[in-house]
Amino acid sequence: xxxxxxxxxxxxxxxxxxxxxxxxxxxxxxxxxxxxxxxxxxxxxxxxxxxxxxxxxxxxxxxxxxxxxxxxxxxxxxxxxxxxxxxxxxxxx
Numbered sequence: 001x002x003x004x005x006x007x008x009x010x011x012x013x014x015x016x017x018x019x020x021x022x023x024x025x026x027x028x029x030x031x032x033x034x035x036x037x038x039x040x041x042x043x044x045x046x047x048x049x050x051x052x053x054x055x056x057x058x059x060x061x062x063x064x065x066x067x068x069x070x071x072x073x074x075x076x077x078x079x080x081x082x083x084x085x086x087x088x089x090x091x092x093x
Contacts, residue, residue: 008084012077019073026062033059 033055036042046052 002088004084004088008080011080015076016073019069023066023069026066030059030062030066033062 036046037052037055037059046055
């Protein structure tokens with residue numbers, strides 16, 4: 001493993017770790033909302049209190065936020081990979 005490749009892997013892993021730490025509560029809340037929206041045991045309460053559209057809106061918003069974060073991380077990983085490939089490719093053509 002070359003130094004640029006190691007740098008790329010470590011940098012990308014660090015960014016994913018930091019993102020996970022920042023989004024762990026977000027992911028837990030999304031999981032809870034998903035259960036409230038899909039489990040039969042919660043269906044009666046959701047209907048009685050008419051909170052289905054409210055919960056669904058929050059769930060959709062959280063899913064979109066998570067998708068944007070995953071897209072951001074993928075873009076950064078691609079840029080870091082390109083930088084590492086460029087720095088590691090010192091062979092003449």
